[in-house]
Amino acid sequence: MQWTSWVNGKWIEGDQAETGEIINPATQEVVASLAVAGERSVNQAIQTAWDAFHDGRWSRLAYGERAACLFKLADLIESKQADFVHWESVQSGKPVKLVQYSDIPFGLDNLRYFAGAGRVLEGQATAEYNGLHTSWIRREPLGVVGAIAPWNYPLMMALWKIAPALAAGNTVVLKPASLTPLTALMLGPLAQEAGIPDGVLNIVAGPGRVVGDALVRDPRVAMITLTGDTQTGRTIMAAAAARVKRLHLELGGKAPALVFEDADLDAAIQGIAVAALVNSGQDCTAATRAYVHHRHYDRFVEGVKALFESARVGNPEDMRTDLGPVISAAQRQKVLGYIEQARTMGAQVVTGGQAGPQPAGFYVEPTVLSHVEQHWPCVQEEIFGPVLVVLPFTSDQEALAMANDVDYGLASSVWTTQLDRGLEMSRQLQFGEVWLNDHLPLTSEMPHGGVKQSGFGHDLSHYALEDFSTVKHVMAAVKQDAVKPWHFTVLGDVPE
Numbered sequence: 001m002q003w004t005s006w007v008n009g010k011w012i013e014g015d016q017a018e019t020g021e022i023i024n025p026a027t028q029e030v031v032a033s034l035a036v037a038g039e040r041s042v043n044q045a046i047q048t049a050w051d052a053f054h055d056g057r058w059s060r061l062a063y064g065e066r067a068a069c070l071f072k073l074a075d076l077i078e079s080k081q082a083d084f085v086h087w088e089s090v091q092s093g094k095p096v097k098l099v100q101y102s103d104i105p106f107g108l109d110n111l112r113y114f115a116g117a118g119r120v121l122e123g124q125a126t127a128e129y130n131g132l133h134t135s136w137i138r139r140e141p142l143g144v145v146g147a148i149a150p151w152n153y154p155l156m157m158a159l160w161k162i163a164p165a166l167a168a169g170n171t172v173v174l175k176p177a178s179l180t181p182l183t184a185l186m187l188g189p190l191a192q193e194a195g196i197p198d199g200v201l202n203i204v205a206g207p208g209r210v211v212g213d214a215l216v217r218d219p220r221v222a223m224i225t226l227t228g229d230t231q232t233g234r235t236i237m238a239a240a241a242a243r244v245k246r247l248h249l250e251l252g253g254k255a256p257a258l259v260f261e262d263a264d265l266d267a268a269i270q271g272i273a274v275a276a277l278v279n280s281g282q283d284c285t286a287a288t289r290a291y292v293h294h295r296h297y298d299r300f301v302e303g304v305k306a307l308f309e310s311a312r313v314g315n316p317e318d319m320r321t322d323l324g325p326v327i328s329a330a331q332r333q334k335v336l337g338y339i340e341q342a343r344t345m346g347a348q349v350v351t352g353g354q355a356g357p358q359p360a361g362f363y364v365e366p367t368v369l370s371h372v373e374q375h376w377p378c379v380q381e382e383i384f385g386p387v388l389v390v391l392p393f394t395s396d397q398e399a400l401a402m403a404n405d406v407d408y409g410l411a412s413s414v415w416t417t418q419l420d421r422g423l424e425m426s427r428q429l430q431f432g433e434v435w436l437n438d439h440l441p442l443t444s445e446m447p448h449g450g451v452k453q454s455g456f457g458h459d460l461s462h463y464a465l466e467d468f469s470t471v472k473h474v475m476a477a478v479k480q481d482a483v484k485p486w487h488f489t490v491l492g493d494v495p496e
């Protein structure tokens with residue numbers, strides 16, 4: 001079977017006369033072939049979504065009806081959970097354990113949250129603020145949303161985008177990452193079965209520089225939401241500037257974890273190791289930089305070393321596997337390149353540092369680097385692999401300064417048993433998320449988003465609904481008089 005794009009309620013032909021191969025990163029086997037979409041397909045999808053928005057088939061549905069469709073979509077995905085787990089794992093190399101017990105349940109929770117939250121899209125109270133007019137606020141959808149997703153959580157990121165976009169009444173053209181389009185494409189027919197009208201959700205699988213770029217430049221697309229690399233964010237911002245297009249950018253991260261002298265050290269070691277290894281480190285919020293009070297430094301390094309060495313790296317389909325491969329040969333090369341560079345600069349590879357152990361897949365050993373310096377690339381840049389750097393500190397201010405000293409500002413964690421220290425750190429850390437004595441958990445009700453070069457706008461929560469909609473002020477004259485009291489300022493004499 002050849003996979004292809006889903007537009008206006010049906011599978012369409014690809015238009016590049018090009019067949020893409022989807023590779024299982026754990027085995028390098030081809031698991032699916034794809035008719036790659038190009039300009040013709042994306043143009044068709046944009047027009048379809050434009051028509052579907054402007055005839056009101058979705059935006060003018062009763063809020064309760066929209067909610068019912070989104071709840072039904074969640075139920076249908078759940079009923080096909082085994083298929084989703086399989087395809088998500090084989091296209092991305094993610095352990096089935098992670099997909100089944102984390103990605104899918106959380107993606108569904110998010111969809112169900114927005115199904116309900118879309119019914120309470122509220123504006124401000126109505127009032128006669130100036131005495132002459134009644135004002136009210138309409139919270140409205142924007143139109144066609146172009147949603148561009150990454151490969152690290154293919155299904156969950158697709159759901160994070162389409163759920164608030166659809167709940168707010170928009171129509172969507174979703175572009176999944178080229179390496180991992182399958183589970184996003186599977187949403188098309190399920191959306192139809194759920195009662196979402198054809199044309200409201202379109203899924204176009206093609207390259208970022210063609211399909212993504214067309215979404216960014218096309219005047220019929222009102223908003224772009226991207227989750228991806230910071231460099232992709234820059235490229236999209238530049239292209240979107242021509243039309244002053246609304247952007248929602250969830251970009252890279254380099255999360256610090258600060259372990260203070262009063263921390264529960266065992267909990268910090270466990271929590272930071274888990275947060276560093278999640279999804280083989282291919283997570284924008286993964287703990288990548290541990291700053292540890294110098295009195296705990298050696299014990300901390302020993303502790304994470306032991307846990308990293310206990311991680312079961314291997315076949316993602318085995319429920320006991322903790323870590324799968326990274327996504328591609330290029331990604332493995334990038335990760336190993338950072339490790340090699342750090343080693344050359346004088347870092348100590350405490351554990352890991354090599355490709356493997358499986359020869360066929362794109363595996364990287366869980367790696368801890370010590371004796372690194374703050375300005376080195378392995379500390380400053382997003383590696384996106386199972387690599388943790390550990391640096392010591394002596395004072396709170398030093399820890400804080402190093403934690404904030406990166407271009408990114410997505411997520412961070414503080415490990416302390418003193419509430420006042422935790423509160424002060426949460427105030428001063430320049431990140432969109434601060435955890436105290438944990439690292440990673442998110443909840444659909446709370447926002448997720450970055451500052452600095454991690455982007456702007458929020459996923460999850462009521463704040464995402466605000467990002468995917470706009471407010472309109474409507475002002476109605478209270479009296480029907482032709483000449484209003486203020487008209488003299490333009491036409492007529494100042495009243496006596």
Ligand code: NAD
Nearest residue numbers: 149150151176177208212213228229232250251252253284
């Ligand atoms: P990427 O930037 O390479 O690709 C993301 C998407 O953008 C893909 O669909 C790609 O095809 C598309 N794209 C690429 N170039 C484009 C262009 N010129 N115009 C339009 N679209 C284009 O990112 P990735 O490698 O797939 O994902 C990993 C990155 O995503 C990491 O940097 C990670 O930190 C980030 N991420 C961020 C969050 C967050 O919430 N902030 C969450 C997950 C991942």
